[in-house]
Amino acid sequence: MTKILVIGLGNPILGDDGVGWKVAEEVKAHLPSPRLRHPSPNGRGEGGEGSTIEVECLSLGGLSLMEHLLGYERAIIVDSMETGQSPAGSVQIIPLASLPDPMSGHSASAHDTSLMTALKTAEVIGADIPRQVDVVAIEAQNVYDFSEELSPPVAAAVPEAVQAVLNLLQGVPHDLS
């Protein structure tokens, strides 16, 4: 049994930073139940005997986020992204391992460490961390104005991001209809 966690990450009242929540909520709506258990019809995919998929919306980072991931074999994190390199609403799928660790020596915030360093810390002390973490990232336009609304290009990107998550779950045997 493969345990998979889909996390919508961000602040739901800070404009486009809430896009992760919106995507996660739609992903949840595509699954028969928030906690899905389905036998593998053909032996393909993760786990072989089926998988458990859970969907959560969180406003966390670093150590706290890492603590949520413990015990899962795989995680998909949906988050807003600010690179300034792509148009707002661009969707990218990035394995966490391929992201540069923003703190290597410094940390990502005054109060926490980066997720990558938090996961390495957990691994060092023998905790059960996911063997794969993928990030579905949506380029944001506004993350500095309090609002429960997404900007138009980011709102328009939600279906694509939802599909990206579902595609990542394709290797997992379950009914996405």
Added chain:
Amino acid sequence: MTQRITIDPITRLEGHGKIEIFLDKKGDVENTYFQIPELRGFERFCVGRPVEEMPLLTNRICGVCPEAHHMAAAKAADMVYHVDPPRTAKMLRELLYSAFYVTDHATHFYALAGPDFVMGPDAPVAERNILGVIHKVGLEIGGKVINARKAGHTVIEMIGGRKVHPCTSIPGGLTKGITKEQQKEILELGKWAVEFGQFSLKLFNDIVLGNKEYVDLILGDIYTHRTYYMGMVDENNHINFYDGKVRVVSPEGKEFVKYAPQDYTQHIAEHVEPWTYLKFPYLKGVGWKGFTDGKESGVYCATPLSRLNAADGMATPLAQEEYEKFYKTLGGKPVHQRLATHWARLIELLYAAERWVELASAPEIASDNFHTKPTEVPTEGVGIVEAPRGTLTHHYITDERGVLTKVNLIVGTTNNYAPISMSINKAASSLIKKGTVVTEGMLNMVEMAFRAYDPCFGCATHSLPGKMPLQVIIRDAEGKSVEVLKQYC
């Protein structure tokens, strides 16, 4: 034309901050500016909503200390409805808050401040993090930090309904209490937290106080400012994080004022500078005299060090012992050396753990009398708690239906905006001189000036790809970039 060094954004800071260091023709520091973006429109976002939503809404302002906003909002909402929660409700809120303090202070020390001391301020960047600390001090320490956080989160979830963003405080108290079985579990976790607090102080004693180089660094002039200090105290003038009056002491350590939360506007005003959106709070009774310290300047500081300075002692025995040792070691009250804030934070951690045990030991904590129904017409309220990063003030005005018409917040770090700016200036001026090669370690020591304050600019954005690259641009007399240092961009 001046030279210009930019640290943009600052590492280890929530939200995108920027330090600019301007050098004069000789290569000495002419001025420094510490800028942070303002998150816009929170007041507008809140107006028109029922006040009872605020404990839930405000804990979304910031991903760092939602528990502090939850508590300040709950207290303000109590006052708006003119309702005094039952003793059990107050005790449960303070118990949750004590557990939160243990997790928050532990995270700051081990993940953020610790690496500077355990690994050294100019250690290779790749080692100056929590992993480096684990490698150097031992695996055991990683497990202890994770356990401390787990214990705190367990208590927060039991009382607050959720692990991180509590949701149970409402006007008049709480929506739920705890069972006797939960009380027992919380008590056991608290006892472990006390041991963890003692362990942390011993570690600080061995690693930092046992190293003359670090002690000299702490006591040195680079990180020293003589300002006023603010902190909340109980009726005995002992530190209390959840309730009491706000006390301010002068740079000589004498009480300057002590006020009830609802009187804060009589004592605090805000100064505006053209180069930043954020305002600089100062003491009305002294006045704004610029970015300067001393008795004549209304600049005050609100941090763990400030709270120790503003109080007469700690309300719990083990923390009191450490409090006395702190002042004996550092030469009496008040202590002005900002790096001592890290030590003060650990003393607070121990106090929070002891308070956790005290509250969890009280029979009435498991009482089912955890809510008083509001019956008055709502009007106006102010709630103040000590957030880990400083005094946190929430002020709400509503119409007769309890719908918000005005919201004002002074968050923990905002209190410290002026002293942080002053500390950066002093550290940069002391370290960067004519002909100095600006090294990464040197810039980290400038950063240490503000890291001691554990600053938070309330961002809660978790946008990828991780927000805290460090970029230093050194410009020549014509303003051209002659050297760029990057940590990660």
